[in-house]
Amino acid sequence: MAKQLQARMLLSGDEAVALAALNAGVLLGTGYPGTPSTEILEAFGALGGKAQWAPNEKVALEVGLGAAFGGARALVTMKHVGVNVAADVLFTAAYTGVTGGLILVSADDPGMASSQNEQDNRHYARAAGVIMLEPADSQQAYDFTGAGFAISEQFGLPVILRMTTRVCHSKSIVEQKPLPQPAAAPSFQRDIPARVMIPAHARPAHRRLRDKLAQVAAYAESCAQTLVEPRGKALGIITSGITAMHVRDAAPEASVLQLGVSYPLPLNAIREFVASVERCLVIEEGDPILVTELLAAGLKVEGKSERFRFGELNVDRVRRIIARDESEEAPAPRGKPPMLCEGCSHRPVFETLRDLNCIVAGDIGCYTLGVLPPFSAMDTCVCMGASITVGLGLRHVLPEAEARRVVSVIGDSTFMHSGLTGLAEMVYNPPATGHVVMILDNGTTAMTGQQEHPGTGRDLRHEPTHKINFEEVCRAMGLKQVVTVDPLAGDGALATTVSAALASGELAVIVARRPCILAAPKIRQYDKAAAEKLLARNAACSAAVTE
Amino acid sequence: MSEQNVINVVIAGLGGQGVVKASDILADAAFRAGLDVKKSEIHGMSQRGGSVASDVRFGPKVNSPMITRGEADCLIVVAPDQVEVNRHVLKAGGVLVSPEALANIPGKLPAKSINIALLGVLSTHLDLPVGIWEDAIKANLAEKHHKLNLAAFAQGRAVMQG
Numbered sequence: 015m016a017k018q019l020q021a022r023m024l025l026s027g028d029e030a031v032a033l034a035a036l037n038a039g040v041l042l043g044t045g046y047p048g049t050p051s052t053e054i055l056e057a058f059g060a061l062g063g064k065a066q067w068a069p070n071e072k073v074a075l076e077v078g079l080g081a082a083f084g085g086a087r088a089l090v091t092m093k094h095v096g097v098n099v100a101a102d103v104l105f106t107a108a109y110t111g112v113t114g115g116l117i118l119v120s121a122d123d124p125g126m127a128s129s130q131n132e133q134d135n136r137h138y139a140r141a142a143g144v145i146m147l148e149p150a151d152s153q154q155a156y157d158f159t160g161a162g163f164a165i166s167e168q169f170g171l172p173v174i175l176r177m178t179t180r181v182c183h184s185k186s187i188v189e190q191k192p193l194p195q196p197a198a199a200p201s202f203q204r205d206i207p208a209r210v211m212i213p214a215h216a217r218p219a220h221r222r223l224r225d226k227l228a229q230v231a232a233y234a235e236s237c238a239q240t241l242v243e244p245r246g247k248a249l250g251i252i253t254s255g256i257t258a259m260h261v262r263d264a265a266p267e268a269s270v271l272q273l274g275v276s277y278p279l280p281l282n283a284i285r286e287f288v289a290s291v292e293r294c295l296v297i298e299e300g301d302p303i304l305v306t307e308l309l310a311a312g313l314k315v316e317g318k319s320e321r322f323r324f325g326e327l328n329v330d331r332v333r334r335i336i337a338r339d340e341s342e343e344a345p346a347p348r349g350k351p352p353m354l355c356e357g358c359s360h361r362p363v364f365e366t367l368r369d370l371n372c373i374v375a376g377d378i379g380c381y382t383l384g385v386l387p388p389f390s391a392m393d394t395c396v397c398m399g400a401s402i403t404v405g406l407g408l409r410h411v412l413p414e415a416e417a418r419r420v421v422s423v424i425g426d427s428t429f430m431h432s433g434l435t436g437l438a439e440m441v442y443n444p445p446a447t448g449h450v451v452m453i454l455d456n457g458t459t460a461m462t463g464q465q466e467h468p469g470t471g472r473d474l475r476h477e478p479t480h481k482i483n484f485e486e487v488c489r490a491m492g493l494k495q496v497v498t499v500d501p502l503a504g505d506g507a508l509a510t511t512v513s514a515a516l517a518s519g520e521l522a523v524i525v526a527r528r529p530c531i532l533a534a535p536k537i538r539q540y541d542k543a544a545a546e547k548l549l550a551r552n553a554a555c556s557a558a559v560t561e
Numbered sequence: 562m563s564e565q566n567v568i569n570v571v572i573a574g575l576g577g578q579g580v581v582k583a584s585d586i587l588a589d590a591a592f593r594a595g596l597d598v599k600k601s602e603i604h605g606m607s608q609r610g611g612s613v614a615s616d617v618r619f620g621p622k623v624n625s626p627m628i629t630r631g632e633a634d635c636l637i638v639v640a641p642d643q644v645e646v647n648r649h650v651l652k653a654g655g656v657l658v659s660p661e662a663l664a665n666i667p668g669k670l671p672a673k674s675i676n677i678a679l680l681g682v683l684s685t686h687l688d689l690p691v692g693i694w695e696d697a698i699k700a701n702l703a704e705k706h707h708k709l710n711l712a713a714f715a716q717g718r719a720v721m722q723g
């Protein structure tokens with residue numbers, strides 16, 4: 015990408031993180047797709063960085079942590095709910111600490127443009143005890159990523175770079191500044207008490223963690239990411255992330271303290287700021303986290319009312335918070351919702367499940383749109399992987415006639431992400447009525463923009479790699495009924511197969527296989543390129559043999 | 562408006578109509594003119610057909626990337642049936658540009674280039690040099706689409722000048 019060479023660029027927050035990671039010498043970028051974080055690794059790969067998709071977020075963070083133990087800088091990306099999956103790693107990685115800089119990007123989605131909840135991942139920094147940086151635009155995304163690796167190494171702690179949809183996907187100008195402190199070369203330094211978390215090592219590690227956090231708080235008092243903008247004395251606003259930008263527009267006369275390090279908090283700087291103004295407001299998107307902590311610290315600050323906890327903030331809502339205006343906000347006019355594409359291979363699946371009057375334990379992906387008319391054929395959708403297991407729970411307790419109607423529906427990427435343990439549960443604790451799982455294999459992670467996964471046989475760059483065969487995996491796990499159908503064949507095989515599996519009262523997996531119609535032309539291209547490469551290699555080999 | 566001289570343009574339509582592409586081009590044109598610029602939209606669903614709206618703000622200094630309801634100087638709507646759901650963003654006296662503006666266009670206009678033709682109409686309301694617009698169009702589209710879209714842009718401009 016020639017863009018890399020320009021000094022001044024128009025970049026999304028995601029692209030800015032990728033560019034900074036490249037310039038900071040990151041040796042490994044890994045993650046699992048999820049809006050709005052997906053473009054970070056794609057851009058990092060396009061810039062020439064080593065970028066790879068992991069099967070899920072826990073795996074990604076573990077791989078990243080290993081790289082950081084080896085002294086390398088690593089970037090791990092995911093959407094907010096991905097951090098739930100990776101949380102087990104995160105909490106103990108805070109104890110072990112890191113040698114090379116480790117940044118975990120958590121891309122939160124206030125307002126739920128494309129998510130199942132609007133959890134506020136600022137809680138995670140506090141719960142786990144890791145540093146959190148919050149950029150407000152692409153320039154800060156670039157600067158904070160660069161600084162984040164240096165901070166992570168200085169204090170030996172993972173850093174969460176918390177972005178939100180508006181920071182990830184908005185484009186703004188980035189000046190490519192040189193970054194502090196270049197990356198060191200990786201090498202293994204044995205440090206058993208720091209990295210082997212048996213209780214005898216973990217007890218002192220917890221105390222070490224608290225000491226480190228106190229040091230980070232002291233550092234944050236005067237670091238470049240703690241931005242104090244003194245203006246009027248009448249009003250001061252403490253804020254973080256994108257809200258800082260809305261605040262500057264809504265109250266140009268107000269003094270502003272933008273907390274670039276939003277955990278641990280620089281309490282002295284905050285105290286000084288509060289004392290410098292007559293009225294001090296804390297304006298934060300999402301949960302009342304900062305305001306609660308500042309009130310607990312005995313500071314005289316005001317928060318927002320409960321109604322502003324929901325959804326995104328914007329300039330209008332910030333004006334209302336300042337004015338204490340509690341009048342009803344005009345609802346946003348409803349646009350047209352997205353639909354399954356014409357010709358989408360998920361369509362006949364949900365027509366069949368609707369016509370068979372199934373109770374459908376669903377999952378997350380394009381196919382969640384099977385919940386909307388004309389299908390209305392999904393009864394649950396909670397988190398990735400929950401289709402198989404929630405379906406099993408229903409099967410275990412429902413009266414027999416109802417239990418026999420339960421089907422679990424899971425996408426191919428979701429199956430690789432968190433379906434395998436559900437299958438293990440199914441064969442280990444089979445319901446009395448059996449169970450039917452449908453894997454909707456459309457050859458891509460369609461929902462987030464067609465990323466590869468271990469079941470496609472292609473890596474992040476769409477180059478060939480090992481392909482996991484779903485049918486073989488199911489059989490190896492002990493399933494006797496494993497059937498593959500083409501949902502678009504139009505021969506009635508789909509309905510017959512589902513009916514037969516339901517009637518059998520046994521455990522069954524149906525793989526409904528047909529590429530996503532938007533991805534299909536590209537998949538054909540990747541396959542063709544791979545075949546040509548193989549042919550060329552074989553030709554070179556036989557030439558070598560005959561020589 | 563809090564920051565002086567910031568221009569707010571909303572581009573709206575349905576998925577697959579090139580709304581994001583059009584806003585990329587507008588933002589790039591402002592960027593090439595040396596202005597501060599921020600552009601924001603919610604995207605992420607691959608599926609076709611849902612509503613899309615993109616905010617572009619440019620001027621000497623831009624803070625929030627989002628345009629406040631009732632504060633847009635211009636609104637471009639690529640899908641005629643999306644005009645009403647987006648009208649609330651316009652300020653009093655703001656400019657609405659919809660495909661209706663192209664009704665009397667000279668020559669034929671391919672459906673795929675309506676977004677670019679509407680940018681042509683918009684360009685007559687803004688202070689950005691034509692050469693910069695053309696550079697931005699070329700930088701954001703594959704070479705094989707340049708000729709068609711530069712023509713569509715010129716057709717859009719001609720509507721207002723004719």
Ligand SMILES: Cc1ncc(C[n+]2csc(CCOP(=O)(O)OP(=O)(O)O)c2C)c(N)n1
Pocket residue numbers: 046047048049071093095096099130378379380381398424425426427428429456458459460461462530
């Ligand atoms: C823990 C977690 N990580 C990531 C996501 C984002 N996400 C939602 S669905 C999905 C995968 C969809 O792919 P697939 O299962 O193949 O279904 P398709 O969209 O192709 O129909 C992803 C990555 C999420 N919701 N939760």
Ligand code: SF4
Pocket residue numbers: 353354355357358359360380381456460461530531532533607608609
């Ligand atoms: S993007 Fe693919 S999987 Fe998603 S709705 Fe369209 S055809 Fe179906």
